Amino acid sequence: xxxxxxxxxxxxxxxxxxxxxxxxxxxxxxxxxxxxxxxxxxxxxxxxxxxxxxxxxxxxxxxxxxxxxxxxxxxxxxxxxxxxxxxxxxxxxxxxxxxxxxxxxxxxxxxxxxxxxxxxxxxxxxxxxxxxxxxxxxxxxxxxxxxxxxxxxxxxxxxxxxxxxxxxxxxxxxxxxxxxxxxxxxxxxxxxxxxxxxxxxxxxxxxxxxxxxxxxxxxxxxxxxxxxxxxxxxxxxxxxxxxxxxxxxxxxxxxxxxxxxxxxxxxxxxxxxxxxxxxxxxxxxxxxxxxxxxxxxxxxxxxxxxxxxxxxxxxxxxxxxxxxxxxxxxxxxxxxxxxxxxxxxxxxxxxxxxxxxxxxxxxxxxxxxxxxxxxxxxxxxxxxxxxxxxxxxxxxxxxxxxxxxxxxxxxxxxxxxxxxxxxxxxxxxxxxxxxxxxxxxxxxxxxxxxxxxxxxxxxxxxxxxxxxxxxxxx
Amino acid sequence: xxxxxxxxxxxxxxxxxxxxxxxxxxxxxxxxxxxxxxxxxxxxxxxxxxxxxxxxxxxxxxxxxxxxxxxxxxxxxxxxxxxxxxxxxxxxxxxxxxxxxxxxx
Numbered sequence: 001x002x003x004x005x006x007x008x009x010x011x012x013x014x015x016x017x018x019x020x021x022x023x024x025x026x027x028x029x030x031x032x033x034x035x036x037x038x039x040x041x042x043x044x045x046x047x048x049x050x051x052x053x054x055x056x057x058x059x060x061x062x063x064x065x066x067x068x069x070x071x072x073x074x075x076x077x078x079x080x081x082x083x084x085x086x087x088x089x090x091x092x093x094x095x096x097x098x099x100x101x102x103x104x105x106x107x108x109x110x111x112x113x114x115x116x117x118x119x120x121x122x123x124x125x126x127x128x129x130x131x132x133x134x135x136x137x138x139x140x141x142x143x144x145x146x147x148x149x150x151x152x153x154x155x156x157x158x159x160x161x162x163x164x165x166x167x168x169x170x171x172x173x174x175x176x177x178x179x180x181x182x183x184x185x186x187x188x189x190x191x192x193x194x195x196x197x198x199x200x201x202x203x204x205x206x207x208x209x210x211x212x213x214x215x216x217x218x219x220x221x222x223x224x225x226x227x228x229x230x231x232x233x234x235x236x237x238x239x240x241x242x243x244x245x246x247x248x249x250x251x252x253x254x255x256x257x258x259x260x261x262x263x264x265x266x267x268x269x270x271x272x273x274x275x276x277x278x279x280x281x282x283x284x285x286x287x288x289x290x291x292x293x294x295x296x297x298x299x300x301x302x303x304x305x306x307x308x309x310x311x312x313x314x315x316x317x318x319x320x321x322x323x324x325x326x327x328x329x330x331x332x333x334x335x336x337x338x339x340x341x342x343x344x345x346x347x348x349x350x351x352x353x354x355x356x357x358x359x360x361x362x363x364x365x366x367x368x369x370x371x372x373x374x375x376x377x378x379x380x381x382x383x384x385x386x387x388x389x390x391x392x393x394x395x396x397x398x399x400x401x402x403x404x405x406x407x408x409x410x411x412x413x414x415x416x417x418x419x420x421x422x423x424x425x426x427x428x429x430x431x432x433x434x435x436x437x438x439x440x441x442x443x444x445x446x447x448x449x450x451x452x453x454x455x456x457x458x459x460x461x462x463x464x465x466x467x468x469x470x471x472x473x474x
Numbered sequence: 475x476x477x478x479x480x481x482x483x484x485x486x487x488x489x490x491x492x493x494x495x496x497x498x499x500x501x502x503x504x505x506x507x508x509x510x511x512x513x514x515x516x517x518x519x520x521x522x523x524x525x526x527x528x529x530x531x532x533x534x535x536x537x538x539x540x541x542x543x544x545x546x547x548x549x550x551x552x553x554x555x556x557x558x559x560x561x562x563x564x565x566x567x568x569x570x571x572x573x574x575x576x577x578x579x
Contacts, residue, residue: 126540127536127539127540130540130544130547131543131547134547134550134551138547138550138551138554141554141555141558142554142557142558145558145561148561151562151565151566151576152576152577154558154562154565155574155575155576155577157558157561158505158555158558158559158562158574161551161554161555161558162499162505162508162509162512162555165509165512165516165551165555166496166499166512166515169492169495169512169515169516169519170496172516172519172544173515173518173519173522175519175540176488176519176522176523176526179522179523179526179527179537179540180522180526180530183530183531183534183536184534184536185536185540227577230577231577
């Protein structure tokens with residue numbers, strides 16, 4: 001094997017090096033030196049994000065276990081941008097007295113999950129896919145239980161690890177059925193057996209669907225989501241709701257298209273039902289929430305339902321729309337989580353009532369929150385609108401007009417509960433509002449990047465065109 | 475000899491174990507028992523893989539490899555879960571699911 005072929009794993013290799021740097025700093029740093037590492041680490045990660053965009057050759061290694069093409073590259077770069085923003089937004093929280101001592105663990109675990117996601121996205125067989133999936137979920141459970149002195153955090157951790165273990169068990173049972181039919185675990189070889197329909201395949205597909213739906217938290221497999229999101233630290237919640245969800249949605253879409261493309265007539269119906277359920281239930285539950293983390297959890301469940309609209313068309317436009325939507329969703333959701341994180345870091349307040357009158361004291365944060373929520377709802381000038389628009393377009397090309405009607409109705413419902421938060425910030429009065437405060441440099445930069453993303457992405461046509469060209473050659 | 479046992483028997487055992495595991499996961503109230511149910515599920519998959527590999531596809535080793543990785547990952551998963559369970563015991567003084575619910579649904 002040549003060195004050049006190993007360089008196909010450049011994204012993962014750089015991330016491994018970054019994780020090792022953090023580990024060695026942990027060993028050799030003494031006492032209070034750890035705080036200095038935050039800017040260094042974010043700088044290193046920024047360089048990694050830039051390296052990700054450098055030209056890269058394409059190909060497969062390890063006998064087809066690891067595949068790299070333009071689509072996978074785009075997905076990894078999208079994740080890189082998201083993780084960079086998450087790291088920036090978590091800097092202030094990591095500097096707190098109770099987290100100061102083991103902040104390097106946070107970096108190591110976060111980067112390991114991203115390595116897992118990158119391998120999962122690049123997988124060419126079910127073994128690599130499973131290993132990447134587990135590497136992406138096990139460290140996240142540790143991260144969810146990161147705040148050792150809070151009982152909620154431990155509860156979130158155990159709920160996450162147990163439900164993800166169950167879901168990967170179900171997923172594995174599905175994979176074992178695929179192996180039973182085809183005698184292979186490679187995507188290409190399994191795909192060739194999908195031409196002749198077989199009841200066993202449908203059974204395997206059901207198990208596979210159930211397992212993956214847990215990971216993307218589709219209704220009716222969403223029950224762990226709200227508790228985990230509420231209990232976990234905000235940085236981890238934003239990471240879970242944006243990065244891991246986007247990665248799982250990417251690989252789910254790719255496996256459905258690549259391996260089960262022949263069975264599209266089977267899984268389109270499942271996706272249809274799941275999309276309607278997920279959007280509706282997510283929205284209805286989001287309306288009743290008072291805690292903003294829970295609120296954003298249910299809103300992210302509803303957004304996952306919209307992603308299914310891109311999958312159902314089972315063509316390249318759909319894949320393009322999913323990637324584009326994920327990019328937009330990363331910026332909008334991270335802007336919202338950034339504001340929630342900044343307010344919570346400063347005052348510990350997380351419910352909607354406590355946000356009453358936020359505009360009077362913190363006008364900038366309120367405006368950012370409004371913008372993020374408008375983008376999540378899909379109001380025209382901001383990027384969220386374009387993301388939803390392309391998803392609807394791809395579903396329309398498949399002729400799913402009723403589904404689009406339901407989705408539009410749901411987008412309208414979602415506007416109602418997003419406006420509840422905006423009303424609380426701008427109209428409601430409050431005798432003890434969150435006082436005016438200034439968050440640290442990295443938090444502000446992270447929020448500014450997200451806001452720029454929300455504003456700009458919708459108006460830069462080349463981004464959509466670029467993703468489309470790459471996906472077409474896939 | 476093993477050839478005297480038909481493949482169906484292995485698959486039946488595997489499937490039964492899988493559903494016993496799912497049932498245990500949903501009905502048990504002790505966190506450690508839930509973890510044991512998960513192990514049952516993962517091991518049922520192992521039985522499936524190894525039996526299918528041995529009987530239907532003796533020419534390749536995909537199933538055996540998969541099993542080895544599943545065993546390794548199940549161990550790491552159990553390690554993390556037990557670490558969190560110990561932390562939960564410190565916080566709640568109980569590892570019963572009913573008591574470990576501070577958040578409202």
